[in-house]
Amino acid sequence: MIKLKNITAGYNNVEVTKNINIAFEEASITTIIGKNGCGKTTLLKTAANILKAFKGEVILKDRNISSFSNKELAKKLSFLPQIRKVPNITVYNLVMHGRYPYLDFLRVPQQKDKEIVQKTIEDMALGKYINKNIYELSGGQRQKVYIAMLLAQDTDIIFLDEPTTYLDINHQLEILEIIKRLKKMGKTIVMVLHDLNNALSYSDKICLMDKGEIVIYDSPEKVFESREIDRVFKVYSSQITFEDEMPKQYLFNLK
Amino acid sequence: MSISFGSSKISLSEIFNAMRQGDPGSKVYKIINFVRIPRTLAAVLAGCALSVSGAILQSVLNNSLASPGIIGVNSGAGLFAVLIAAFFPANIYYTTFAAFTGAFVAVLLVYYIAKATGASRMAIVLSGVAVSSFIGAATDTVLTLKPDVVMERTAFLIGGFSGVTMDRLSFAAFFIIIAFIVALILSYDMNILALGDETAKSLGLNVRRFRFIFLILVAMLAGAAISFAGLLGFVGLIIPHVSRFLVGYDNRILIPVSALLGSIFTLLCDLLARVIFAPYEIPVGIIMSFLGGPFFIYLLIKGRRGQLYD
Numbered sequence: 001m002i003k004l005k006n007i008t009a010g011y012n013n014v015e016v017t018k019n020i021n022i023a024f025e026e027a028s029i030t031t032i033i034g035k036n037g038c039g040k041t042t043l044l045k046t047a048a049n050i051l052k053a054f055k056g057e058v059i060l061k062d063r064n065i066s067s068f069s070n071k072e073l074a075k076k077l078s079f080l081p082q083i084r085k086v087p088n089i090t091v092y093n094l095v096m097h098g099r100y101p102y103l104d105f106l107r108v109p110q111q112k113d114k115e116i117v118q119k120t121i122e123d124m125a126l127g128k129y130i131n132k133n134i135y136e137l138s139g140g141q142r143q144k145v146y147i148a149m150l151l152a153q154d155t156d157i158i159f160l161d162e163p164t165t166y167l168d169i170n171h172q173l174e175i176l177e178i179i180k181r182l183k184k185m186g187k188t189i190v191m192v193l194h195d196l197n198n199a200l201s202y203s204d205k206i207c208l209m210d211k212g213e214i215v216i217y218d219s220p221e222k223v224f225e226s227r228e229i230d231r232v233f234k235v236y237s238s239q240i241t242f243e244d245e246m247p248k249q250y251l252f253n254l255k
Numbered sequence: 256m257s258i259s260f261g262s263s264k265i266s267l268s269e270i271f272n273a274m275r276q277g278d279p280g281s282k283v284y285k286i287i288n289f290v291r292i293p294r295t296l297a298a299v300l301a302g303c304a305l306s307v308s309g310a311i312l313q314s315v316l317n318n319s320l321a322s323p324g325i326i327g328v329n330s331g332a333g334l335f336a337v338l339i340a341a342f343f344p345a346n347i348y349y350t351t352f353a354a355f356t357g358a359f360v361a362v363l364l365v366y367y368i369a370k371a372t373g374a375s376r377m378a379i380v381l382s383g384v385a386v387s388s389f390i391g392a393a394t395d396t397v398l399t400l401k402p403d404v405v406m407e408r409t410a411f412l413i414g415g416f417s418g419v420t421m422d423r424l425s426f427a428a429f430f431i432i433i434a435f436i437v438a439l440i441l442s443y444d445m446n447i448l449a450l451g452d453e454t455a456k457s458l459g460l461n462v463r464r465f466r467f468i469f470l471i472l473v474a475m476l477a478g479a480a481i482s483f484a485g486l487l488g489f490v491g492l493i494i495p496h497v498s499r500f501l502v503g504y505d506n507r508i509l510i511p512v513s514a515l516l517g518s519i520f521t522l523l524c525d526l527l528a529r530v531i532f533a534p535y536e537i538p539v540g541i542i543m544s545f546l547g548g549p550f551f552i553y554l555l556i557k558g559r560r561g562q563l564y565d
Contacts, residue, residue: 050453074459081453085317088504089446100447101459107443153458 001026002047002077002157002188006056009046015054016042018212024157024205029179029189031199034209035233040192041082041161043209047190048079048159060157074101078153080146082161082192091129091137091145095121098152117152124148124178140171147178158182160191164198176202196237200224201247208232224250296428297419298525298539299518301484302494304431306517307438308476309491310498310509314445315469316376322492323477326383326470330390331361332481336411337394341401351423351482354411355430358478361386366470370463375452379470414485414540416525427479434475435514437468442506445469449504489543490517493551500554520547 003023010016017039024030024047032040045051047058049065058065060076068076078098087094098120099113109117121130124144134142143163150158163179164172176198179189183204193199199206200220208215208223210232216223223229229237235252242248305323312321323329335357336350343349368382369375398405447460448469456462477491494517495509502508521539524546528539 045453048457050456070456070461071459074457077457079453079457081451081457084454085449085451087450093446093505097447097450097458100443103443106440 001061003059004043004047004056005059007043007046007053007058008055009042009051009053011042011051016212017046017209020046020056020214022207022214022217024188024190026156026188027183027186028204029183029191029202030205030207031203032190032192032207032209033194033196033199033229038209039212040209042212044159044161044190044192045079048077049073050079050081071101074153074155076155077157077159078150078155079159080150080161080163082165084146086134086142088133088135090131090133091121091126091148092117092131094134094145095126095148095152098149098154101153116154120148120151124151140167140174143167143171143175144178147175151182156186157188157190160189162192162194165194172198196229196233196252197250200250230255293419293421293424294416294525295522297416297424297483298522300424300428300431301416301480301487302490302517302519302521303435303514304476304480304517305487305491305521306494306498306513307435307510308473308480310495310506310513311438311445311469311476312473312491313495314449314504314506314509315466315473316379317449318376318380319496320492321380322489323473323481324387324486324491325380326473327361327365327386327390328358328474328477329481329486330387330394331357331359331364332478333357333411333486334390334394334397335360337397337404340404341397344404351426354482355427355478358481359474361390362470362474362478366467379466410538411485412540413538414487414543415528415536415538416484417536417538419483423483427483430475430479434472434479438472438476438510439507441465441468441472442510445506449506485540487521487540487543489540489547490521493547493554494520496551496554 001023004020007020008015008018009020016037020043022043032043034040042051046053049058052066060068060073065073095117096109096113099109099117102113103109121127124147126141126144126148129137129141129145134145137145147163160179164175167175172195179191180202183189200223203220205217206220206223207217208228215232216226216228218226224237224239227237229235229252233252234255236255238251238253240249240251308323308328309321312323312326313319316325318325332354335353339350339353365379365383365386368386369378372378372382444460444465447455447458448462448465450458452462480487495513498509498513498516502512521543524542525539527546528537528542531537531542
């Protein structure tokens with residue numbers, strides 16, 4: 001369980017998030033939504049200990065997050081930044097980087113690390129790209145390789161900053177299905193999404209933010225019914241239900 | 256070969272004989288022991304150190320134009336060398352030590368200025384430029400006030416291995432070997448750092464600490480090399496690129512390969528410098544730029560076609 005207590009954070013002394021209190025549920029998908037610049041990424045980075053808060057504390061397993069060593073923490077939580085480099089290395093080597101926190105002083109991967117990396121690459125259906133350079137892959141495939149690296153890191157908590165942005169619809173849905181599978185494996189997933197329909201249909205919890213504060217933190221259904229999305233984004237939202245097992249879909253129009 | 260050729264030629268069999276007899280009185284033995292061997296070692300060490308420091312810096316700063324000069328190594332070493340020549344001309348022997356210290360001081364200065372703004376890659380490059388120009392001005396001031404050290408300065412700027420002695424070399428060799436071993440051990444961490452600050456941090460790498468360690472390694476390698484060889488900065492820029500072109504971006508392979516190619520290239524340049532206009536010598540720095548420049552342009556054009564650089 002990971003909890004944020006009275007977190008105020010930002011960059012260069014400018015406060016972006018103010019006095020945030022939130023606890024993320026285990027083995028579930030929480031999605032943070034909100035307008036550009038409302039503090040979604042700042043909140044995510046603070047929770048992942050990438051960014052140090054000005055005030056307040058992040059509690060992981062009843063301990064302050066800063067009491068963990070870098071490597072200890074990297075075995076408990078992983079973070080996929082929104083903007084990443086495209087390194088000039090093979091798929092195998094990038095996924096192997098996920099094992100970095102587990103390597104000993106000589107940094108030589110052990111048999112166990114190699115097995116985990118091999119299995120992860122196969123699970124993600126990346127087998128045929130294993131020796132390809134990341135440069136040769138499409139954006140969607142690159143995203144899958146990065147998620148494979150996170151899986152090799154094998155943490156209980158996974159933070160994803162806009163994992164589907166810039167991807168075609170097929171890759172967007174593929175990534176979201178992978179995320180759903182992670183939840184079934186018992187992982188706690190916290191992500192930022194811009195696509196509200198995907199956010200509402202794939203998440204267990206929605207955290208709606210506005211001007212650096214949390215407006216509402218509840219199930220997608222409750223958040224939809226509260227009409228806070230309409231107020232914050234200045235849109236009119238409607239829900240489409242289907243007769244069979246299909247999840248509900250959401251439509252948004254300008255007010 | 257490098258031991259054999261020079262202003263006065265010594266055949267390989269003569270070398271062998273002289274070394275076997277070990278007659279300290281013979282002319283050949285003296286040339287070999289006091290001129291050729293130190294010189295060969297100097298070329299190998301300098302080539303290795305400058306190439307490895309360039310490879311580390313380009314990877315850590317994610318900047319393919321980075322060479323040790325960019326973080327103040329050259330200017331720092333230059334200032335201290337000139338200061339010694341200007342104010343303690345009797346102690347010219349300490350130039351090696353002074354140049355090394357100067358390089359180190361400059362890099363620390365660059366890092367701490369950059370740290371005040373968060374030690375990002377750009378901050379390091381920019382404060383490197385600022386510190387270098389400031390130190391350069393200080394050097395020029397000394398040169399204006401003490402014009403008689405200009406000659407010393409020119410030799411230092413061009414760089415070369417004539418006049419390298421074994422004891423000057425062993426001091427620098429110590430630092431180069433230590434730094435090279437540490438760089439090999441940390442080459443995997445360098446790969447992680449190359450993923451970008453946020454990804455590296457989430458993988459458990461202490462980004463600031465490692466960036467600092469790598470800068471210190473660069474200062475040790477380049478500072479030590481410059482201290483006996485002068486400014487041969489060009490090796491540090493092109494050899495890592497050539498190596499990357501050949502073996503790719505994995506620092507675990509790139510660093511040893513850079514070390515090897517850098518040594519060979521420098522040795523070759525020094526050899527040419529000695530024999531082209533024998534018995535006269537041209538400074539190795541000049542040969543290096545004449546050979547390296549066109550070759551580098553060739554690589555750039557070829558790399559562009561293969562989309563090596565974006």
